[in-house]
Amino acid sequence: MNTFRTLHRSILMLFAVVVVAIVTLVHFSISKIVAEQSRAQQQSLSPAISLIVEQLLKPLHISDALGHSTELVDLLNQDSVDSNAAFSTLQRLEEEFGLSFFIASEKDRKQYNADGTIINLIEGEVSWYFKYRDFPADAVADIGKWEDTHLYIDIKIHNKEGEFLGFFGVGKSLRSFLEIFDSYKQEYGYDFLFVDKEGDIMLSSDPALVATYSDFTNLSELPWYASLPLSIQNEQALNNKLVTINEKDFLIAEVKLNQFGWTVFLLSPLEDRQAEISQAFIFSVVTLLVVVFSLFLLIYNLLYYFRKDMQPDLIVRQTNRLPEKDSLQLIYKSLLAEHGSLSVVVVNVDEMTTIVDAHGRNTGDDILDKVAIYLSEKLRDQDVLGRWSSDEFIIFLPQTGPHVALELAQNLRHGVATLPPLTEYPDIQITASFGISYTASVRPLREVTAHAEDALYQAKRDGSNLVRMQLID
Template sequence: MNAFRTLHRSILLLFAVVVIAIVTLVHFSISKIVAEQSRAQQQSLSPAISLIVEQLLKPLHISEALGKSRQLVSLLEAPTLNEDEVYETLARLEDEFGMTFFLASEDARMQYNSDGTSLALKEGEVSWYFKYKDVDAPAVADIGKWEDTHFYIDIKLFNDNGRFLGFFGIGKSLKSFISVFETYKQQYGYDFLFVDKAGDIMLSSDPDLVASYSEFTNLTELPWYASLPLDVQNLQALNNKLVSIDQEEYLIAEVKLNQFDWTVYLLSPLDERQAEISQAFIFSVVTLLIVVFSLFLLIYNLLYYFRQDMQPELIVRNANRLPDRNNLAPMYQDIITHHESVSVILVDIDNFGVINDTYGRNVGDEVLDKVATFLTSSTRENDIVGRWSSEEFIVFLPGTGPHEATEIAQNLRHGLATSPPLSSHPQLQITGSFGVSFTASKRPMNEVTAHAEDALYQARRDGCNLVRVQLID
């Protein structure tokens, strides 16, 4: 019976372990896939953001910092503009920062460039100056100089009284952007689109989409964009959208560039990301299968072990498998060491001698086996059941007080008296007498069991099928 109970508990434990392992590994697999997606997204966005900072935001911050220079304000608010000093200042800045600079004077209505050229700011001929002069923004980004298309950042300059003096800015050739974008695309495989709020493509890693001679390509002119739902087109909400370009799937990531009122769309080839995520998924599935297979091998070996172990149990009776008096002594000592308090119950089969004389030794063995099975199945997991003599059993109740022990003994007595009779002798009623003792200190086992024996004898004298208690003074 003990083997069956152990087997049952082991199978339940292993089943719980298998379930927990499967749930944990599924959770791990899903987490890994999500993490791999995030990693791939981060891997694409991090270099992209670095590129945006280096190519766009850095020039913006340089122009904003230089735009606060008192030297530039002094040049523009002077009664007579000193052009030589203007060219010298702009040339020095170009040498220092490696970018094209310009200064546009409101009073002189002239634009001076760091390459030594100038341009008269005539309304109707130069549109950008008059277009952005009245715009309520301190900085403007624009594309211009169409014979050699440049990206410009225009910073408004004011004197201390708030009077508008003109523009100071930075220009970068779009050829330099295309070169940088091409290098990035070869390294990471992604395409860029810098789009203003009107949908015009201001910058792109695709040279065919770059503006020339004031002709901008609009998003609506792209076939893949035109295939999107109208509500997506109207809001230009493309983040995490899947699009098909030249029969290849792309995933779009969206970054707002509020400094220029632009949106950057990063087009990621989906095939490469799917390959990375598939590798992580396959690894997780293989790990899950290995763990599950290992656990089922463990269950199979455990069942084989118990199948081998159960055959002798069918021959050796349960009563004879219980620890005897000699083996109980170290168990008692271990209980006293770890729990200090222990209750002891002695159980005697009523009229066992009469049963042997009337029905024979085989029936007597069946009765012993029935009582042993009943006691082991009716006691708690940490309780110990043993053989005390030929017809007596003993139960150790670790950490159990006398009142609880008495209640347990009463339940055992009642359970034994009401248990089904032997199938071979249904008229034979089996009962037992119970003696209870208790110690809360490290007393020898013989001293505690002696009081339990006295209580047991008292139960016999009082008529059997009773529980009596005798505590140590």
């Protein structure tokens, strides 16, 4: 009974562990998927941000830093710019930074380029200069030089008195942008759109959308954009929007480029994102199944262990099942009739109640079996061992006088006291007390055992692990 109670508790505990493990793994799986979504989003943004920093913000910061240099301020603060000094400075900067620089002078209305060319800044012919001269921002970005389209970053230069002296800037060919965009698209799979506040596409990874001869493509001209609700179009709020382009789904991520007043839209193919998230989901599910399967294997092995552990107990207790009181009555009469006399020994295992209370009934049964096996092995062939009560045995010794019975009982008592303890409970010392009686005439069994029990109780009162004898008057 105690074994089944332990088994029941173990199964309940394992069931609780399984439930907790499943809940934990489901939570882990959901967290893993969310984390994978965030990672995929971050993975798509990180290269784009690196590209923006390298190709746009870095030239902007270089131009801004150089535009405040004393050399350039002094150069433009002259009534007439020294062209040789201007070209020398621009060429040196181009070699040092690998960018194509220019200066535009307000005083002599000329633009000096690093390639040695000069452009006269005539109002009506060169629109950008006069457009951005009165522009409130100190840094602007524009598309120009249409025969070889360039992106220009223009920095306003002022002298110490705050007087506007002109522009210093950097120009980059759009061909270089297209090559870089194409390499990023091949590696990461997404497209770029750099859009100004009016919705004009300033830069794009799609060559068909790049401006030619001041003809810009507007977002509203794109079929997928035109299919969006007007509220989204008016605010250009495309972040995390799902769109369909050429029968393929794309997820849009949005990055603000406040230095230019632009917004960068990244169009990521949803198939790639789905594949990454699906892999994370499959990994989480496989992990969940492996853990659950492992737990069920543990339960199975535990059940097998208990079954294996119980089976030998059942076999031992069945093979050593001793005759009970009803059978002992008949055995007593038969032995007394055959032999004419016999000694009766009642054996009680000491402290059995305390052991059962402390360690359970199963432990008590193990000790009783151990004692029963020992007694069976040490008795003579004609002797009979029986079960007298829950923690008592009875021994019939035919044709054995009380003194021989006393000597035999002393040997048995010593043997029980020296039995090795149970493996699970090495601290439990097994001992037994013995009470002896004797009859050489026909008497009821209860009369003989009453004297043997009185002798047993005397052994208990004297300290246990003793042998006492009480003969019939």
